[in-house]
Amino acid sequence: MxxxxxxxxxxxxxxxxxxxxxxxxxxxxxxxxxxxxxxxxxxxxxxxxxxxxxxxxxxxxxxxxxxxxxxxxxxxxxxxxxxxxxxxxxxxxxxxxxxxxxxxxxxxxxxxxxxxxxxxxxxxxxxxxxxxxxxxxxxxxxxxxxxxxxxxxxxxxxxxxxxxxxxxxxxxxxxxxxxxxxxxxxxxxxxxxxxxxxxxxxxxxxxxxxxxxxxxxxxxxxxxxxxxxxxxxxxxxxxxxxxxxxxxxVPRLKEDHDNARRLAEYLGMFDGLKIDLSTVQTNMVLVDVADTGLTGQEFRDRAAEKGLLISVFGPHLVRFVTHYGITAADVDEAAGIIESMLPRCSGNACAIG
Incomplete structure (x- = not known):
């Protein structure tokens, strides 16, 4: 994988x-x-x-x-x-x-x-x-x-x-x-x-x-x-x-910043994730996942199972960092993986997808 x-x-x-x-x-x-x-x-x-x-x-x-x-x-x-x-x-x-x-x-x-x-x-x-x-x-x-x-x-x-x-x-x-x-x-x-x-x-x-x-x-x-x-x-x-x-x-760092912004804007559209876009100034994205019902560690582990490695930054906080070797296509794929992990509801019951 x-x-x-x-x-x-x-x-x-x-x-x-x-x-x-x-x-x-x-x-x-x-x-x-x-x-x-x-x-x-x-x-x-x-x-x-x-x-x-x-x-x-x-x-x-x-x-x-x-x-x-x-x-x-x-x-x-x-x-x-x-x-x-x-x-x-x-x-x-x-x-x-x-x-x-x-x-x-x-x-x-x-x-x-x-x-x-x-x-x-x-x-x-x-x-x-x-x-x-x-x-x-x-x-x-x-x-x-x-x-x-x-x-x-x-x-x-x-x-x-x-x-x-x-x-x-x-x-x-x-x-x-x-x-x-x-x-x-x-x-x-x-x-x-x-x-x-x-x-x-x-x-x-x-x-x-x-x-x-x-x-x-x-x-x-x-x-x-x-x-x-x-x-x-x-x-x-x-x-x-x-x-x-x-x-x-040094000049190529702008690519990392653009990819981080792209990722943050994607993730910001998903229910259950909280992002302060004003902090996305360089190559990092911090995401509060509390509303998913998962801890930061649980969220990280489920992402890893689907092929995405991220860091835990607090009880309900995770971090994404873009860098050399990560492309816009990788960012789009990462956003898709996160979307697949978010709660999906049917009737009155919700479960992590």
Whole structure:
């Protein structure tokens, strides 16, 4: 049976160009800074974001952790949105690895305001930890792929900088935000001290993320990466598809956004499903299935039986993610599978079809 996999854009496979680049990559020892392909990727990433330097790391979680470690000391405090990936999905690393305390802001679709930052920052007091870092997630995963605009980032970053805090963007899908809003990634990066982006999500690389910032920050992050076991050797085979991704894969993200919108509009017509179309800004669709009488897990399992893979995002919430390799025809087929699962009534009795 054919499976349509809409669980995440992490399931993407590398393009033929990426496979060729992997096979042909020049290699060296990156701990000695002698891998020419890694050096090329890092230089390209720094230029793309208008920053002084960049660092290839193994994953988005490692990217965020080395950034926190480079900006903060144990006992410090980080302000971040309550449902942010760094708080929700990164295994408690803020406390367990970095030794810092999260101070959470309740956002609106993942976004918050300068006034909320000012209220959360507690200032100098013998009883309080030092608030040294503000973290922003763009796009915001648990909000359904919603975007911060550059002006919104500028506003909260200024508030943080005025309070002598650093600002980091978890930009795992920052290119999705930039494409959706038709802005440049430099328009985000210029307002913050560091930013990470994932190669292995919408950009379709097999592994890796990149952190960008000024040279001093990247040197600190490089040492923290080594501490976390991320001192890579001949890792140009990871970097090579990243170069292809930055050069070729960004414009096609619009196709993923169009497919997500197409899917959301189809599903929004079906009784029993609730979708907030205002949150469908990039490549994600969140669907409340409570009115079907199924839990999120039951809905996911029944979809899988029919050839559609999706993710559970809450007791009655499921998520669909479009990505490279998913076509408009796949979206139409996925909508048909969902329609076949919805309650069908005969007389006074209803049952899931």
């Amino acid at each position: 054919k499976m349509i996999d809409l669980r995440s854009d992490t399931v993407t496979l590398p393009t033929p160009d990426m496979m060729q680049a992997i096979a042909e990559a020049e290699l060296g020892d990156d701990v000695f800074r002698e891998d020419p392909t890694i050096n090329k990727l890092q230089e390209l990433a720094a230029r793309t974001f208008g920053k002084e330097a960049a660092l290839l790391v193994t994953s988005g979680t490692q990217a965020n952790m080395v950034s926190v470690l480079a900006h903060c000391r144990p006992g410090d405090e980080v302000i971040l949105e309550a449902d942010s990936h760094l708080q929700y999905y990164e295994v408690g690393g803020l406390a367990a690895v970095a030794g810092v305390t999260p101070r959470l802001i309740e956002g609106d679709r993942g976004r918050f305001t300068a006034a909320q930052v000012q209220e959360a920052a507690r200032g100098e007091d013998i009883y309080f930890p030092n608030t040294t870092l503000l973290e922003i997630e763009n796009t915001h995963n648990r909000a359904g792929g919603t975007c911060w605009t550059p002006s919104q980032v500028a506003e909260v970053a200024k508030a943080a900088h005025d309070l002598r805090m650093k600002v980091h963007i978890d930009g795992a899908r920052i290119f999705n935000a930039a494409v959706a809003l038709d802005v440049g990634v430099k328009d985000y990066a210029r307002h913050v001290d560091s930013l990470m982006f994932s190669l292995s999500k919408g950009l379709s690389c097999p592994v890796g993320s990149v952190v960008v910032g000024d040279s001093d920050f990247i040197e600190r992050a490089r040492k923290k990466r080594k501490m976390l076991g991320g001192g890579m050797r001949q890792a140009g085979i990871i970097a090579a598809p990243g170069i292809v991704a930055l050069n070729k894969m």
